[in-house]
Amino acid sequence: MSVSPNWPRRSFHQGNARASRPWADRRDRISFFTLWTLKEAYVKARGVSLSLPVKKLELDLEVSPPIAHFGDEIDDDASRWAFRSLRLTDRHIVGIAAAMPDGELEIVPRRTRAINPSLHV
Template structure:
């Protein structure tokens, strides 16, 4: 999960963490707020995938890209990061106005459901 309220120059960081197709899609978004939101959606999807593979940043971040135009995110792979797109399913969500999260699960997973649990201030020690 990522805090989208933190100070971050996402336009400057994007070329070093996104594949060319993702970067092109991001640059087509004129509204800076919508572009920042898309940055965090893509970034959390990338994080979810590299964690699901168990390889972390040893995977080249420009070796795979996400397309968000369909009903759920899809992934494509470059030769530098071989994998089968049919192996994976992805979801993303905004659990709070300033947080984004994403999940990567094996395609054989029957159902992906996200639940929101709200803890009262006394339950979290506030």
């Protein structure tokens, strides 16, 4: 992934400072991609473009499951959203965001296989 040095500062809330330095070490890279995939999942679940001010979406990754906090610029109620992150392999992280009118989000990972193995490096 090729990223401008200023991109993390524009995309992450100051509360997610550790994750905004993805190249420092392996743990920081995992935090970066975990945070980014969760933010991307939220944007996709809302059906809005990345014009949504993702910097105003703070996710607390220190608790499990992650808890969201939205800035005033995001017209939504953070308490209605459930976020989950799954590390499928050492190189693959999946972020899930689901609006939950009530109840809990339960995710049951299943074993998967590549559809086109020749395309995977």
